[in-house]
Amino acid sequence: xxxxxxxxxxxxxxxxxxxxxxxxxxxxxxxxxxxxxxxxxxxxxxxxxxxxxxxxxxxxxxxxxxxxxxxxxxxxxxxxxxxxxxxxxxxxxxxxxxxxxxxxxxxxxxxxxxxxxxxxxxxxxxxxxxxxxxxxxxxxxxxxxxxxxxxxxxxxxxxxxxxxxxxxxxxxxxxxxxxxxxxxxxxxxxxxxxxxxxxxxxxxxxxxxxxxxxxxxxxxxxxxxxxxxxxxxxxxxxxxxxxxxxxxxxxxxxxxxxxxxxxxxxxxxxxxxxxxxxxxxxxxxxxxxxxxxxxxxxxxxxxxxxxxxxxxxxxxxxxxxxxxxxxxxxxxxxxxxxxxxxxxxxxxxx
Ligand code: ATP
Ligand code: MG
Ligand code: FE
Numbered sequence: 095x096x097x098x099x100x101x102x103x104x105x106x107x108x109x110x111x112x113x114x115x116x117x118x119x120x121x122x123x124x125x126x127x128x129x130x131x132x133x134x135x136x137x138x139x140x141x142x143x144x145x146x147x148x149x150x151x152x153x154x155x156x157x158x159x160x161x162x163x164x165x166x167x168x169x170x171x172x173x174x175x176x177x178x179x180x181x182x183x184x185x186x187x188x189x190x191x192x193x194x195x196x197x198x199x200x201x202x203x204x205x206x207x208x209x210x211x212x213x214x215x216x217x218x219x220x221x222x223x224x225x226x227x228x229x230x231x232x233x234x235x236x237x238x239x240x241x242x243x244x245x246x247x248x249x250x251x252x253x254x255x256x257x258x259x260x261x262x263x264x265x266x267x268x269x270x271x272x273x274x275x276x277x278x279x280x281x282x283x284x285x286x287x288x289x290x291x292x293x294x295x296x297x298x299x300x301x302x303x304x305x306x307x308x309x310x311x312x313x314x315x316x317x318x319x320x321x322x323x324x325x326x327x328x329x330x331x332x333x334x335x336x337x338x339x340x341x342x343x344x345x346x347x348x349x350x351x352x353x354x355x356x357x358x359x360x361x362x363x364x365x366x367x368x369x370x371x372x373x374x375x376x377x378x379x380x381x382x383x384x385x386x387x388x389x390x391x392x393x394x395x396x397x398x399x400x401x402x403x404x405x406x407x408x409x410x411x412x413x414x415x416x417x418x419x420x421x422x423x424x425x426x427x428x429x430x431x432x433x434x435x436x437x438x439x440x441x442x443x444x
Pocket of ligand 2: 106
């Protein structure tokens with residue numbers, strides 16, 4: 095079966111085609127980063143309007159690349175939430191319009207379930223059960239994923255997400271959004287230990303985390319520096335920041351594996367593209383003879399492929415009655431606020 099995935103929850107329009115037998119056939123992402131830059135953050139109304147401009151063209155592009163037409167589609171998966179209401183509604187409306195015209199089911203997908211399952215598109219792909227570390231622009235959470243649809247929250251950040259801390263650090267160092275890739279590249283030139291930053295909650299016995307104090311510590315280091323523009327100083331700050339974040343996430347990841355007695359770790363979300371984090375987590379997990387999985391680099395931040403794969407898994411888990419209901423349901427509204435545990439399959443939660 096051919097499934098179209100559509101993502102429009104924030105400032106990226108993503109489309110993708112997945113064949114249930116052959117895997118990912120094509121995917122496209124259009125990012126609105128440049129458009130929002132002048133405003134210092136995502137402007138919801140502009141985001142919605144831009145999704146409207148892009149989504150059909152990006153759908154046609156993936157069909158063309160895969161040598162398919164709309165009538166080849168068997169189902170459509172679309173991000174139902176969480177995210178910006180207006181932005182979500184663009185993807186949802188288009189998915190329903192195409193679904194209605196073709197008489198095919200439209201499946202609403204949770205954005206974080208998409209991130210979490212993106213590594214199913216990697217080779218080798220993880221097998222259930224596993225511990226998931228979801229580390230993105232809005233979330234930093236550990237989940238026990240017993241099987242598809244079963245998501246138990248083990249711990250999370252009590253304040254800022256790790257991605258947000260990357261973005262704020264980048265801003266303090268004079269770099270633009272999104273800050274992750276810039277801070278990561280700058281850190282390569284820095285000297286570990288030249289600047290000391292705290293590792294908040296690293297030794298707390300739970301799986302919760304905190305990153306807002308780290309951001310304040312970066313602010314203090316920058317404001318107190320005699321020459322904050324000095325290239326080596328900036329690189330040392332970036333290095334110290336990356337070291338602190340990776341130390342905390344690695345310590346908590348090891349704790350999560352020990353607590354759950356599982357030996358597979360799946361890392362997901364935008365920050366899972368981070369080179370230093372990938373290396374550090376791989377080292378820690380392999381030391382324990384465990385297995386670690388990351389999404390392909392192009393599928394770490396928001397994209398349509400992760401929505402298509404999550405939709406396909408949902409579709410395959412449906413009973414014939416559920417599938418029939420899905421085919422006849424021609425509208426649903428966006429869920430701007432929606433936790434992943436609320437989206438778990440009721441019959442699949444442990
Ligand atoms: P959420 O998925 O939680 O709703 P989001 O969709 O905004 O939030 P993602 O698209 O998953 O988040 O990730 C974006 C974040 O990932 C940004 O904060 C960005 O700085 C960070 N990021 C991207 N690449 C890297 C990298 N190489 N190193 C560190 N951080 C990165
Ligand atoms: Mg984004
Ligand atoms: Fe995301």
